[in-house]
Amino acid sequence: MRIAVDAMGGDDAPRTVVHGAVAAAREDGLALTLVGARAMLEDELARFPEVDSLSIAILDAPDVVGMDEPAVAVRRRPRASVRVAAEAVAAGEAAALFTAGHSGAAVMAAYAAFGLLDGIERPAIAATIPTRDGAAILVDAGASVSCRPQHLLVFARLGAAYASAMLGIDRPRVGLLSNGEEAAKGTPLVRGAHARIAETRLHFIGNLDASELFTGAADVIVCDGFTGNVVLKTSEGLVEAIDALMADEMARSVTAQVGAVLTRGALRRFRARLDYSEYGGAPLLGLRHVCVIGHGRSSPKAIATGVRLTARFARERLVTRLEDGLRETGALRVSTSHGHAE
């Protein structure tokens, strides 16, 4: 089993990506195909004397979609690294794709190359967010920006199937992100999705206020990709603002300094769980092959974690297990128990 790694995606690529990929290949014995500009990749690989003993191949793809370009640019770039990598997976040359590059371009490339699962109308990114006692899945974290109610239903099913298959959560509690808990709250999109999700066999706990995102009140939190992006980016920005606040506090006294080193440590571990660096990435769900999207600012360590996560999803047959899960929640439920959803 071989993993295709978009070597040109992310800050300081390809250096950071190659560094992380080599670590994953060395420590886990993974077979990798680095996709990117061959000469650059050869230069980077030459820095690792052990590379000849590892199973690392190069697939030449000289082009890249820059972080400041629109996602659609990938359509005009047949030799963009993320696109060549996705096509290699679709052709059976690799089992799964990892990229820390432009996430919109990654979604578009994977969507075009892999195709959707039966009954799924839109792909969704399932981000893991930290909660007091563990983690929750936020879906969609940015793949599908404009949605209809039916799409949110699909995200609920994908998120629940993922939480159950890959995180081992039995009957995951699914919450719908809204501006308050009552079923009548929300935009027409949210209200329409509420009615549809309530009709499935999912364990739907109704609307969830955003203040409950990190409390562990739900295992799966459903929203459109625009809102999911706002949630994650707001959280990221806020943690950075708080970290800066603590740096100011540390400047005030020696006691504060010692204590703040410790609390900042805790804060940074929290941030690592928020921006994927602890998990390595977020899977793109709903397509016929595995794609994991890492954070653009991934360190070599985060890249290695992301590549390992991608390999795990491929090995444990994420797509097949999602399909099984989707079958279980697809039909209208027969039970009359609606929880407090309505």
Place this chain on the structure above:
Amino acid sequence: MRIAVDAMGGDDAPRTVVHGAVAAAREDGLALTLVGARAMLEDELARFPEVDSLSIAILDAPDVVGMDEPAVAVRRRPRASVRVAAEAVAAGEAAALFTAGHSGAAVMAAYAAFGLLDGIERPAIAATIPTRDGAAILVDAGASVSCRPQHLLVFARLGAAYASAMLGIDRPRVGLLSNGEEAAKGTPLVRGAHARIAETRLHFIGNLDASELFTGAADVIVCDGFTGNVVLKTSEGLVEAIDALMADEMARSVTAQVGAVLTRGALRRFRARLDYSEYGGAPLLGLRHVCVIGHGRSSPKAIATGVRLTARFARERLVTRLEDGLRETGALRVSTSHGHAE
């Protein structure tokens, strides 16, 4: 000048509200009308021996819209405290309204009683959020949940007029919240609003990624009320999660304990700026009279701050100054400078 205070709104009302209102009346010599169930208010006021020397009147309104009820409930409750208070302001019996109750009901009651300013199609809540060096205005923070592009344009104009008139910011920088900075990013709503705002004389800096909310990159951040609610509630929930994290950290060592006391202090001051308790409340903009909405979990001190803020807005003629500001940014701009908006 007299301020109408919804005495039945917020946690532990009317006790907390009366306590805070008495403090504001005593310390600032404000004339207040407490609106709520007369007997309850008389009981609460009896706890303050100095009350006879203060200018506090009671307006009987025995009904209340509970936090778990839909906002529209206020339409069926002619004697609900927030509605009676809003109608007293509209009738000229008070100069402005303060409430820490159900914010949706407050918006509906104020909208019905006050009416919209000319050219304004939707009211918006202008929340103040902390930034590294000061504060920014998030508008709409939850008054208008479902919006069209034209509404976001109105929020941009209201927010800029508010920032300029009441916060003294010259030519406030207006950013449009989106899932990335490029002009092409966003839902159809955001893209439509982008085109409209870019045509005004506002100092429009284009789309703003949510990770930039707290950096001070913009003075006014425009979004629909659903997204604004999600931003504020996500931030609130995240700060609470981080505070809990620090409590755990404190349990680990004495040094961490001492240091964490200080950093938690800083965190709590930050939280106070996030949930209105430092500012006392957020003005509802776009209506013909002043309404300030406090946080439901306001302490007596936060209520007092909110009542003072309401009095300040009335005294400084917020509505007239907003109208002046709106006139300045209303016409199409003649300058060809578009910033990096397009």
